Amino acid sequence: MIRNLSASFLLFGFLCGVGIAATNSDILAEERIGSLRVGLPETDLKKFIACDLKRSSETLWAADGVYHQTWQCPACGLKLGMVSEKRGGMKSIESITLMNPCKLATKRGILIGSTEQEVRKAYKTDWNREDSTRSGSFVAGSIYGGMIFQFQNGKVSRIFLGAEAE
Numbered sequence: 001m002i003r004n005l006s007a008s009f010l011l012f013g014f015l016c017g018v019g020i021a022a023t024n025s026d027i028l029a030e031e032r033i034g035s036l037r038v039g040l041p042e043t044d045l046k047k048f049i050a051c052d053l054k055r056s057s058e059t060l061w062a063a064d065g066v067y068h069q070t071w072q073c074p075a076c077g078l079k080l081g082m083v084s085e086k087r088g089g090m091k092s093i094e095s096i097t098l099m100n101p102c103k104l105a106t107k108r109g110i111l112i113g114s115t116e117q118e119v120r121k122a123y124k125t126d127w128n129r130e131d132s133t134r135s136g137s138f139v140a141g142s143i144y145g146g147m148i149f150q151f152q153n154g155k156v157s158r159i160f161l162g163a164e165a166e
Helices: 002-016 024-030 116-122
Strands: 067-073 078-084 092-099 137-142 145-152 155-162
Touching: 024 137, 024 145, 024 155, 116 137, 116 145, 116 155
Parallel strands: none
Antiparallel strands: 067 078, 078 092, 092 155, 137 145, 145 155
């Protein structure tokens, strides 16, 4: 019932010309950074990462009851938030952060060094004005699940995909 109601609402918005931004889950489910995506299992991840990974220790978070670990690839400008159901278990990507010198691009062609205008054009339908700030960030979706672009001198300096707040 809820799924049908949601689909009806989207169809209504389309037919009436009302702009409806993608929901958080749409951004997380659809967005890709290179071949990486939220939910990608570590067995598949190894095919796409050429840099050495530095792994933090696993920590159980009481908030969600799963084990969290950070995998960093400084030489590639990549940081991955990884999660697993149990300590030492198979992990999957929970979040992706890009910084210089990363050369990966989002599904819509945005990468480190893209202009703020390019981001606004590519993600205008998903722009969350409330979560975005004038001090250098653009949020597509929300901080609870979406993509966050940070700018320095009008250019993308950091891209984050995932949930930055709970």
